[in-house]
Amino acid sequence: MNINMEIKNLIVGQSGGPTAVINSSLYGVVSEALSQPSIGKVYGMVNGIEGFLRETVLDFEETLFSNDLEKLKTTPGAYLGSCRYKLPEDLDDPVYPVLFQKFKELSIGYFFYIGGNDSMDTVSKLSRYAEKINSDIRVIGEPKTIDNDLVMTDHTPGFGSAARYVASTVREIVIDANVYETKSVTIVEIMGRHAGWLTAASALARKSVGDNPLLIYLPETDFDEEAFLEKVKGCFEKNPNVIVCVSEGIHDKNGTFICEYDNSVGTDTFGHKMLAGCGKYLENLVRNRLCVKARSVELNVNQRCSASMMSATDQKEAILAGQFGVREALKGATGKMVSYVRTSDLPYSMTLGLEDVNLICNQEKTVPLEWISKDGSDVTDAFLAYALPLIQGTVEIPLGTDGLPDFLSRK
Amino acid sequence: MNINMEIKNLIVGQSGGPTAVINSSLYGVVSEALSQPSIGKVYGMVNGIEGFLRETVLDFEETLFSNDLEKLKTTPGAYLGSCRYKLPEDLDDPVYPVLFQKFKELSIGYFFYIGGNDSMDTVSKLSRYAEKINSDIRVIGEPKTIDNDLVMTDHTPGFGSAARYVASTVREIVIDANVYETKSVTIVEIMGRHAGWLTAASALARKSVGDNPLLIYLPETDFDEEAFLEKVKGCFEKNPNVIVCVSEGIHDKNGTFICEYDNSVGTDTFGHKMLAGCGKYLENLVRNRLCVKARSVELNVNQRCSASMMSATDQKEAILAGQFGVREALKGATGKMVSYVRTSDLPYSMTLGLEDVNLICNQEKTVPLEWISKDGSDVTDAFLAYALPLIQGTVEIPLGTDGLPDFLSRK
Structure with a gap:
């Protein structure tokens, strides 16, 4: 020097x-x-x-x-x-x-x-x-x-931490859904407007092939309602409790976001359009068209802000x-x-x-199409091989005197 | 014997x-x-x-x-x-x-x-x-x-594990909200139709007095929209980012659940009433009446099914x-x-x-009224003393070969 x-x-x-x-x-x-x-x-x-x-x-x-x-x-x-x-x-x-x-x-x-x-x-x-x-x-x-x-x-x-959160949380949602015997569909809405990486990570929740989540939809491909409903029906032959993971940004072949479908959201007291995600829309669609118990879970901000x-x-x-x-x-x-x-x-x-x-x-890097199954309802093993190393290892979060995570804050 | x-x-x-x-x-x-x-x-x-x-x-x-x-x-x-x-x-x-x-x-x-x-x-x-x-x-x-x-x-x-999940998750949501300087309100909707114990546990998220969540509403008291909006306005003097925790079962003085307010939910494509929680309703209320950024987070099923x-x-x-x-x-x-x-x-x-x-x-045991602040927007120290011991201690969850929690399942 x-x-x-x-x-x-x-x-x-x-x-x-x-x-x-x-x-x-x-x-x-x-x-x-x-x-x-x-x-x-x-x-x-x-x-x-x-x-x-x-x-x-x-x-x-x-x-x-x-x-x-x-x-x-x-x-x-x-x-x-x-x-x-x-x-x-x-x-x-x-x-x-x-x-x-x-x-x-x-x-x-x-x-x-x-x-x-x-x-x-x-x-x-x-x-x-x-x-x-x-x-x-x-x-x-x-x-x-x-x-x-x-x-x-x-x-x-x-990405690795968010993917670990998604995989682990979806695994827990699967456990929650399996408790009852009645047919049910749980839609899990995951962050990602244009790129489906995080939603794809929900595939890591499976312990073995054929496990839930049975369907995974990314914004890299066009989403078709009717094909989706047929898929869900088929899933009931494998499992009464079907978990579907979707990116917030799924859209139809015209490029219209599912979350922006005119009647999906309704209007509030003030006559303003309600903001609701595609998960809520699909929950209603499944309930109305398939007449089964349906619910939706939006993973929301904890995907990005959770240390756990x-x-x-x-x-x-x-x-x-x-x-x-x-x-x-x-x-x-x-x-x-x-x-x-x-x-x-x-x-x-x-x-x-x-x-x-x-x-x-x-620029924006999306999930390669060869890592998405042909019918657009799953990811391939190549994606799993890519993502699995990135979510490895637990971090011990120090606890404060109150027994909860002790995070650092300014001032 | x-x-x-x-x-x-x-x-x-x-x-x-x-x-x-x-x-x-x-x-x-x-x-x-x-x-x-x-x-x-x-x-x-x-x-x-x-x-x-x-x-x-x-x-x-x-x-x-x-x-x-x-x-x-x-x-x-x-x-x-x-x-x-x-x-x-x-x-x-x-x-x-x-x-x-x-x-x-x-x-x-x-x-x-x-x-x-x-x-x-x-x-x-x-x-x-x-x-x-x-x-x-x-x-x-x-x-x-x-x-x-x-x-x-x-x-x-x-209860202890769910309360720990709520406290820890709300603490992370607070961190997420603090990232930007713009005024914002985050409504966190927590399980509890008639009893507010779990929502009350969000008070444990505070590291010190005056921290977020600044407002906490339980179903044990009547919820008044106008009083709530005034409270939120007051909170902005302490913090631009206001976190409000509400039980799913908050209701007005007539006993009507906020989540059932007629126009809170809209109708879907099929003309069926949309199901949306009180969090979504209050998010819209705050956005429309106070003209600030608002969002809502429904903690959903992970409150009860998370091992983390x-x-x-x-x-x-x-x-x-x-x-x-x-x-x-x-x-x-x-x-x-x-x-x-x-x-x-x-x-x-x-x-x-x-x-x-x-x-x-x-029977149903609700939160004693003496553990709720007079204006119904917070819990008292007596609640904190009651709840704090119940959330103590971390459990190490064994991991599988995939690096994720290895849960037991039947067959």
């Missing part, structure tokens, strides 16, 4: 929806940065780039004792808070000089942003602007999304990716996103890489 | 909705019975008394190796399956001689039924019929319900109650339900008792 090398500070932010391990990524970045002699202060943007513009910045050394820092690894959500702020397309917009002036005031040499497709758009724009003005700030994206829809990476931090089913593999990889990004930035990398490269399936192994963030932002 | 004592068999069944520890109660009964030299075979009724009438009976020694028997303790749901079957009020009904003939054929000396209020009704009727015909069959009820609404017991097996938040205290007590019941039956008890008697609050300690099942069945 050049001993005359100028010491610069690092700033890191979180953006988009929370996950179980977005704080593990943060831990990776912060712990590595604090250990690097050529990095000075380690700052956090509170509420992402939007908060940064209002100068809501914290100093990790002042804010977190090292003991607390460890707690980031087992705290879901986004410790720094998040935002959904899109920087202007036009790099001549006055917001850019404002941002870079603030970077200068804080002696920022390294800008880290943890997020999904939209957040990588921020990384892309800031790195291009830095190049344009010959700034030596290095801008790095750390991947994050339960949706697993980032391109150029084998998978994303957050955190995957140890997911957590470890998020930390490693955070640390790797800092080391690569010190070597000169900028305008890159840290990626996961799978080197072997059995036994599973992966390594970390760097990809051009401009090729990643605003 | 009289060495000439006739060896009789024991039969046990499960009834009503599943819980996280109903199989722990079963484990207690079965393991104790198998260890008692004066008990012969240990049978299980598959799908409760309804299944028994169709002679769906299993022999625990043949069905479960002792290794598997241990797995009952960490398997949620109802291993034996359940039913919702009410025996006729009239003890002269022909079903009773049929049942007792079957008991005779199987040399049953001990009949155990694990369930809630309705199941205790079965215990009451069978014990009264046994007395009527001078049968020496001993009939014992083992308590079970997440609703915690059985009278003459401090609490019920299943099983309370070690709840599990241990369920096993002890099962074992105790068997020993008391051997001593001659019949027509009784095993009860929990709290002997000390701090430190928490309890002992087991027996209560007359006729005084328990078809």
